[in-house]
Structure formats: C-alpha cells, structure tokens
Amino acid sequence: MAPAAGNGHDASGAKDELAREPLARQIYECLKPAEANWSVRVGLFGSWGLGKTTVADWIRKWAAEEGHVAVNFKIAAENKDTLFHALSVAIYDALKDAGVEIENTLFSKTLREARNWAASKGKNLSGLVPNYYGAGGVISSASESLQFGEGDLAKIRSALVEQKRRIIIVIDDIDRLDASALPRVLLIVRDVLDLPGFSFLLPFDEAPVIAALQKHISTEGSGEGFLEKILDFQFRLPPLSEEQQLFYFRKCMAEAADFFPTDAIFRLVDILPGTPRRLKSLARHIGLLRESIARHGSNEVNWRLLLYSAILRQEDERFASRFLDHLLSGEDGFTFSFIGADDEKKKRAETLASIFEQAEVKSLAKKDRLSEICKFGSDQFSRMSHQWSYETVALLDRPPAMTQKELIQVLDQIKKKPTFDASELSDLLSSDSMSFVSGLDRLATTMGSLYRNTVVAKIEAFTEDDREVAEAKLLASIAAFERVVAIASQLPAPSRRALFCSLYDVVTSFKDSERDGEQNVHREVSIFDKLISAANQREIEQIDAHIQKPGKRDSQVLVDEITRRLAKRIANDLVDRFRRKSVFAFLRLKNQSLYTKILTQPDGPLWSGDTGELWSAVLAQASDDPVIQRNAAESLEVFSTLTSIDSSSLSDAICRVWEAATARPVGKMWQEELLQRRKQLTKIGLNAGRLVVPAWLNPL
Known part of the structure; x- marks a missing residue:
C-alpha cells in the first residue's frame, strides 16, 4: 500500500486500515x-x-x-x-x-x-x-x-x-x-x-x-x-461503520495514548467522531495528557468522562465548557429524578437552547451533533458521584498543581512529624503553580475522599481481615483531619470552611454505626467544634450556607449536634453585627439560613444563656446607639415573614426588638416602615396592645 504522502499529523495512511x-x-x-x-x-x-x-x-x-x-x-x-x-x-x-x-x-x-x-x-x-x-x-x-x-x-x-x-x-x-x-x-x-x-x-x-x-x-x-x-x-467514500470507528480509534489510541483503558472506549463508541481525521486528532489530544495522567493514582481519573469531554470539546470548546459545568453541577435540568419524561425532555431542550445561544452555535448540523453528544452525557453522567470529575475535565486545560496521589504523600509526611505548624504545611503544599490557600482546599478535598473511601471499604469488607484493614485506614483518615485541624487557627481563610465542608459531606452520607459508632462520632464533633471556633465570620456564613443545602442526611443526630454548635457561634456573630453595622441587606441575603432561624427562635442560643444576656444588653443600648436601633427596626422584617406567632416566648422576643426599634424618634420614612411592620405582625397573631406605640410614632 502507498506510503504516507507528506509529513505531519495529517499525513495519509500507508495501510488500508478501513477497507478503502x-x-x-x-x-x-x-x-x-x-x-x-x-x-x-x-x-x-x-x-x-x-x-x-x-x-x-x-x-x-x-x-x-x-x-x-x-x-x-x-x-x-x-x-x-x-x-x-x-x-x-x-x-x-x-x-x-x-x-x-x-x-x-x-x-x-x-x-x-x-x-x-x-x-x-x-x-x-x-x-x-x-x-x-x-x-x-x-x-x-x-x-x-x-x-x-x-x-x-x-x-x-x-x-x-x-x-x-x-x-x-x-x-x-x-x-x-x-x-x-x-x-x-x-x-x-x-x-x-x-x-x-x-x-x-x-x-x-x-x-x-x-x-x-x-x-x-x-x-x-x-x-x-x-x-x-x-x-x-x-x-x-462511504461513512465509517461503528466497527470501523472503534477499530480505527483503538488503533490511534494504542499509538498515541496507550495508557488509556480500552473498556472506556467501548462505552463511548456511540458518540465517537465519524471521520478518520477527527478520530486521529482526538487520540493525539488525549495522548498529550500522558505526563499529567502519570502523576495521578489509579482511582483519580474518570476515564469515560475524560474521553467524553474531549469529544465534546473537539466539536465546540465554548459550548463544551458551559455544558460540562451544567452536567457536573446538576444545574438546569440534568438531574431529573422526580419529574416526568416529557418535562425532562422539555427542560433539557431549554437548557441546550440557552447554551447554544451563549456559545453562539448557529450551524444546524453542529447543533444536531452537539445535541446527540449532550443527550448521551446527560443519560450516562448526570448522576455521577466520582470524586474527581471536575479534576478530570480540568486535565484537558492544564496539568494539576498537585494530584491526589501527591497530596496523600503530603499527608504521610504530616503523620510522620511529631509536631508541625502552618509554615511547614505551607512548604509542603505551596508551589509556583499553586498557592497555600489552593493547596489547603485540595488537601481538604483529598482528606474527605480518603475518609469516604475507607468508610465504604469497611462497610463492604468481605472477611474479618478485610474489615480490620479498612477500620485501620478509617482511623488513620480521621487522625489526618485531627492533625491538620489542630493548627486550624493558624490557617488562612477559607481553609477552615473547606475542611468543615469536606468532612461534613462524608459524615452526613453514612449512619453513625457505619462510621465506627459513638467513638468516631465524638472525634468528628470535636473536629467540627475546633473548625467553628477558628473560622472567621465569612467562613461561618459559608459553612451555614453549605449545611442548609437540601439533601438526605443519614446521620441526623450528628447533624443536629453540629447545627447546635454552629448556631451558638452564629448567635455571637449576630450580636457582634448588631453593634457594628447595618444588618438589613445581610439578613435578606441569609433568608432561610441559621442566621434568620436563630433570630426568630426564642429558645435558641441568641435568646438564652450567656449569649442571651449579651443580646439583651445590646438591645438595651438602642436608645443611645442609632446603629443598634436601626438594626432592630430592620430585623422586624424577618419576624413579619413568619406564618404565625404561636408562643408567648416568641411574642416576648418580638416585643423586645420592637422596644429597641422605637427607643427614640426616627424620621418620617422609618416611621412609615415601623407602622407597616406593626401591621404585619398583628396580622400573623401578635397582640397589638403589646406593641406599644410611642407618642412620636403617630399612625398616619
């Protein structure tokens, strides 16, 4: 057969590999x-x-x-x-x-x-x-x-x-x-x-x-x-058959990317490119990842997703980046567990139309091809739980600053040190391509992944020996969290949030008994406690937002305990905010968060104990401090959104905030605001007689 004509990647093939x-x-x-x-x-x-x-x-x-x-x-x-x-x-x-x-x-x-x-x-x-x-x-x-x-x-x-x-x-x-x-x-x-x-x-x-x-x-x-x-x-020239596509692509991959597992290719044969040139190009691009792949552990790369992402990017890179974000995040209709097939199809079509517009895809042929690939992806990957899915997709853009395999080596070094501090950890994690903060975030993700894997291994252990090995690894994983959290106060933000959320997502996915029972729960609570204490106010807000996300929680007792401890810290933060600056926009932004729940729960940490005494003292200062008085007036909006006022303690709490809000005369606009809030509160069950109207606040 004729040798290749010309040189380079697009040279003609010397062998008749496709029966031409x-x-x-x-x-x-x-x-x-x-x-x-x-x-x-x-x-x-x-x-x-x-x-x-x-x-x-x-x-x-x-x-x-x-x-x-x-x-x-x-x-x-x-x-x-x-x-x-x-x-x-x-x-x-x-x-x-x-x-x-x-x-x-x-x-x-x-x-x-x-x-x-x-x-x-x-x-x-x-x-x-x-x-x-x-x-x-x-x-x-x-x-x-x-x-x-x-x-x-x-x-x-x-x-x-x-x-x-x-x-x-x-x-x-x-x-x-x-x-x-x-x-x-x-x-x-x-x-x-x-x-x-x-x-x-x-x-x-x-x-x-x-x-x-x-x-x-x-x-x-x-x-x-x-x-x-x-x-x-x-x-x-006839189009390639499915068998020819698979044969030729496997041959190209064997030449350019022999590290890629064959079974992942079989699973995506339905969406492989239809021409030899594009198949060859696809294999070459994956082959360029050889050095990056070699740095990863065997479980770090989602091979099917890697090939899928490369296929999609070959068609249109701008479209691919937007669609993959939706696919992996589950946004805009790519996880439809509880809706009908027709609604699911409609939602997917709307999402694709939106991404086509954003990526400026106008060709009908390209839209058809991309739609075919996207349907395959949403069917195959929409419920994926692979820990390193985002890392896998990111490989196509740039090599990672540090892989899970390399992060595990960092953890091994930490375990071997009798003592260590934040500067030593920074030396282990920082590099020209990764800051200390980014390194800590990746380390937290790795620690959570390892902990999750050890819990699963313990649950699925077949023999007693397997169970003992898995249990030892589980204890080592929780010990790794303890070592790092011991220096939590020295770590930069938002690393405490990253460590908290990584561990929280694992422990709430399993029952307490599956994670080695009461002893481990006690160690986990201690870790959460230290992170809550060391976190700054912004990190606390991020932690609160994370735990408020909807989802199944298998360890409800632990969730309640974590929430109780976090609520105490949030109550202190809320008291501090009332004294320093306006809380109006903040409380609106935190609707349905622990911040608003704590404010409206008279038996919660804001209204009881040491924090409750401090809170009462702050409200009492409203007559002398316009910031506190204004915050009290603005927080009445939170109470007015309740569906009902069903306890005397809640009525007492609202009245105390009302007293602070009306502690001294305010301008006409604020008078109108106060009267409007009073009307709303009485409408949901508060006795109007308890909301005393001072002489300067005349109903309009």
Missing part, C-alpha cells in the same frame, strides 16, 4: 480509460476528514509506479486571482515531466513572466503566482493561458497516447475554493483541458460545492445537474 483499497482501485481504473485518446474526469465525494486525500495519494503512487505522470494540485492554496495561473504551471510541469515542451506563445510568455516575477521577489512559484489579468494586455482570460496549438496537441498525443501513458491530475480541496470561482474552474476542467491522455480526479465534499453552484445557477437542483455534466464518473 477496493474503491481506490476502481477509481484508478476509471482514470485509465480503454480509449487512450480520451480525457476523463472523476469525482470522489465524502465529508472532510473521511479519507479522500488518502485514496488520492494511493492512486498517484500507483500511477507513478506504472509510468504515468501524477500531479497533486492543492487548489485551495490559491486565491481566485492566482489559481488559474497556478493550474497552468502545474499542467506545464506535468507535460514537461512527460517529455512535452509547450511552444504555445501565449502560454509560454505567461509562464515565463510569472516565473521571472516570482524570482525577483525571492519566492517559489509553487502555490504563488502573480495576477496577470489585464496586465499590459498579456492575457485576457484563463482559457487563453491554457490554450494549446496543433503542434502542442501532436506532441501530447505522441508522448502520452502513443506510449499509453496518462497525466493524472488530482485537484484537491475544491470544496474550499472561493464560491465565485468554482463554476469557472469546473468548466475549464471539462472544456479547456479536454486534452488527450489527461485524467482528472476531484476529491471533495459535494454539499458545499452544490450549494456554491446553486448560488450562481438560478434553476432549482441545477447544482447536482452541473456536476453531472462535468464529471464522467462519481464515487462516494
């Missing part, structure tokens, strides 16, 4: 007609990247081996002003190789002046010919530059027809030619170059060619008819 040789042989025979005096034109249709150039390269090699003159003319390399001159040169050179010296005065003069011009500019004429249209009246049309006299034709017949040789010219990439030049080129190939012993092979995607022709020919369907008049034979 029978078709190539058939085309080659058509290019050698029984009547040697005839010219012949053959079209080879197929989409870009399907292998047309490879077939053409084989044919040129076979032709050369049999003594024919084979020429490859990349017509798309020329613009509409130079392509006819370049074609003239290609034909002249082909005739010269066949032993024919052209004497046509016009042709020779055009060629000579073109070569002289190129030499003066220090350029090679191949692929670059100056525009001679109308230049000093040298030539007036391409047809004139390609005219041959009787003497020339006699030489051509003698050199080709009588010797049973042919000049086989492959005019490649005609589908990428300027649309306005396309009809003229095809007519010249049929009429002007109807020369004895000449054969033309035109490999192209017929869809854009027919569309371009249709623009210049008004009759409907005339694009196809035009091609039928030009081409003596038409062949179509």
Whole structure:
C-alpha cells in the first residue's frame, strides 16, 4: 500500500486500515480509460476528514509506479486571482515531466513572466503566482493561458497516447475554493483541458460545492445537474461503520495514548467522531495528557468522562465548557429524578437552547451533533458521584498543581512529624503553580475522599481481615483531619470552611454505626467544634450556607449536634453585627439560613444563656446607639415573614426588638416602615396592645 504522502499529523495512511483499497482501485481504473485518446474526469465525494486525500495519494503512487505522470494540485492554496495561473504551471510541469515542451506563445510568455516575477521577489512559484489579468494586455482570460496549438496537441498525443501513458491530475480541496470561482474552474476542467491522455480526479465534499453552484445557477437542483455534466464518473467514500470507528480509534489510541483503558472506549463508541481525521486528532489530544495522567493514582481519573469531554470539546470548546459545568453541577435540568419524561425532555431542550445561544452555535448540523453528544452525557453522567470529575475535565486545560496521589504523600509526611505548624504545611503544599490557600482546599478535598473511601471499604469488607484493614485506614483518615485541624487557627481563610465542608459531606452520607459508632462520632464533633471556633465570620456564613443545602442526611443526630454548635457561634456573630453595622441587606441575603432561624427562635442560643444576656444588653443600648436601633427596626422584617406567632416566648422576643426599634424618634420614612411592620405582625397573631406605640410614632 502507498506510503504516507507528506509529513505531519495529517499525513495519509500507508495501510488500508478501513477497507478503502477496493474503491481506490476502481477509481484508478476509471482514470485509465480503454480509449487512450480520451480525457476523463472523476469525482470522489465524502465529508472532510473521511479519507479522500488518502485514496488520492494511493492512486498517484500507483500511477507513478506504472509510468504515468501524477500531479497533486492543492487548489485551495490559491486565491481566485492566482489559481488559474497556478493550474497552468502545474499542467506545464506535468507535460514537461512527460517529455512535452509547450511552444504555445501565449502560454509560454505567461509562464515565463510569472516565473521571472516570482524570482525577483525571492519566492517559489509553487502555490504563488502573480495576477496577470489585464496586465499590459498579456492575457485576457484563463482559457487563453491554457490554450494549446496543433503542434502542442501532436506532441501530447505522441508522448502520452502513443506510449499509453496518462497525466493524472488530482485537484484537491475544491470544496474550499472561493464560491465565485468554482463554476469557472469546473468548466475549464471539462472544456479547456479536454486534452488527450489527461485524467482528472476531484476529491471533495459535494454539499458545499452544490450549494456554491446553486448560488450562481438560478434553476432549482441545477447544482447536482452541473456536476453531472462535468464529471464522467462519481464515487462516494462511504461513512465509517461503528466497527470501523472503534477499530480505527483503538488503533490511534494504542499509538498515541496507550495508557488509556480500552473498556472506556467501548462505552463511548456511540458518540465517537465519524471521520478518520477527527478520530486521529482526538487520540493525539488525549495522548498529550500522558505526563499529567502519570502523576495521578489509579482511582483519580474518570476515564469515560475524560474521553467524553474531549469529544465534546473537539466539536465546540465554548459550548463544551458551559455544558460540562451544567452536567457536573446538576444545574438546569440534568438531574431529573422526580419529574416526568416529557418535562425532562422539555427542560433539557431549554437548557441546550440557552447554551447554544451563549456559545453562539448557529450551524444546524453542529447543533444536531452537539445535541446527540449532550443527550448521551446527560443519560450516562448526570448522576455521577466520582470524586474527581471536575479534576478530570480540568486535565484537558492544564496539568494539576498537585494530584491526589501527591497530596496523600503530603499527608504521610504530616503523620510522620511529631509536631508541625502552618509554615511547614505551607512548604509542603505551596508551589509556583499553586498557592497555600489552593493547596489547603485540595488537601481538604483529598482528606474527605480518603475518609469516604475507607468508610465504604469497611462497610463492604468481605472477611474479618478485610474489615480490620479498612477500620485501620478509617482511623488513620480521621487522625489526618485531627492533625491538620489542630493548627486550624493558624490557617488562612477559607481553609477552615473547606475542611468543615469536606468532612461534613462524608459524615452526613453514612449512619453513625457505619462510621465506627459513638467513638468516631465524638472525634468528628470535636473536629467540627475546633473548625467553628477558628473560622472567621465569612467562613461561618459559608459553612451555614453549605449545611442548609437540601439533601438526605443519614446521620441526623450528628447533624443536629453540629447545627447546635454552629448556631451558638452564629448567635455571637449576630450580636457582634448588631453593634457594628447595618444588618438589613445581610439578613435578606441569609433568608432561610441559621442566621434568620436563630433570630426568630426564642429558645435558641441568641435568646438564652450567656449569649442571651449579651443580646439583651445590646438591645438595651438602642436608645443611645442609632446603629443598634436601626438594626432592630430592620430585623422586624424577618419576624413579619413568619406564618404565625404561636408562643408567648416568641411574642416576648418580638416585643423586645420592637422596644429597641422605637427607643427614640426616627424620621418620617422609618416611621412609615415601623407602622407597616406593626401591621404585619398583628396580622400573623401578635397582640397589638403589646406593641406599644410611642407618642412620636403617630399612625398616619
């Protein structure tokens, strides 16, 4: 089989790996007609990247081996002003190789002046010919530059027809030619170059060619008819079968990315690209990840997701980044556990339409292809729980600063140190590509992942020995949290939040008994307590937002205990906020959070114990502190959103806030606000007589 023509990634294949040789042989025979005096034109249709150039390269090699003159003319390399001159040169050179010296005065003069011009500019004429249209009246049309006299034709017949040789010219990439030049080129190939012993092979995607022709020919369907008049034979390169796609891609992956597991390829065969060029490109891009992949542990890479993401990005990178965010986060309808199939289909369609608009995808063909890939992804990946899904997708953009495998090595070093502090941890985690804060965030994620894995291993242990090994690893995992949390006060924000959320997500996913019972629960609570104490106010807000997320909680007792301890810290923060700055926007932002719950729960930590005494003292200062008075007035909105006031203790709490809010006269706007809040509170059950209206607050 023919060797690769040219070099580089897009070189033609040397072997017939996709059963194309029978078709190539058939085309080659058509290019050698029984009547040697005839010219012949053959079209080879197929989409870009399907292998047309490879077939053409084989044919040129076979032709050369049999003594024919084979020429490859990349017509798309020329613009509409130079392509006819370049074609003239290609034909002249082909005739010269066949032993024919052209004497046509016009042709020779055009060629000579073109070569002289190129030499003066220090350029090679191949692929670059100056525009001679109308230049000093040298030539007036391409047809004139390609005219041959009787003497020339006699030489051509003698050199080709009588010797049973042919000049086989492959005019490649005609589908990428300027649309306005396309009809003229095809007519010249049929009429002007109807020369004895000449054969033309035109490999192209017929869809854009027919569309371009249709623009210049008004009759409907005339694009196809035009091609039928030009081409003596038409062949179509068949699309790859599923078996061919899988075979070829596995072969490309074996060459470029042999580290990739074969079973992951089988699972995505339905959405693999449809052409050899794109399959080869996909394998090469994955192969570029070799060094990054080698840094990861065996369980760190979601191989199916990696290949899926690469396929999607090959189609459209901007679309892929947006869709993958939705897919992995479960946003906008890609997790539909409790809705009907019709609603699910509608929601997916709306989401895709939105992403198409954001990514500016307009081609209908591309939309169809992307929709196919997205449907596969939402069906296969929407409920994935792989810990490193985001890391896997990120691999396609950049190598990670530190992998889980490397982070585990950091944890091993921490365990071996009798004592360590934040500076030592910073030395272990920081690098040119990763800050200490980012390193701590990744370390927290790794610690949570390890803890989760050890709990699962203990639950699924088959033998007593397996259970003992898993239990030892579980204890080591919780010990790792304890070592790091011991220096929590030294760590930068938001690392306490990251550690808290990582452990919280694990412990709430399993029953207490599954995590080794009461002893481990006690250690976990101690870790949470230290993190809550060390966290700053912003981290506490983030922790509160995290635990308020909806979802199943298997360890409700532990959740309640964590919430109680967090509520005490939040109560202290709320007291501090009341004294320092406005809480109006803050409380609105924290709707349905622990902050608003604590404010409206008279038996909670804000209204009882040591914090309750401090809170009462703060409210009592409202007559002397306008910040506290205004905050009291603004917090009445939170109480007014309750559905009812069903206890005397809640009534007492509201009345104390009302007293602080009305401790001294305020402006007209605030008077209206207070009266409105009073009306709302009485509407949900508070005795109006308890909300005493001072003399300066006259109802309007």
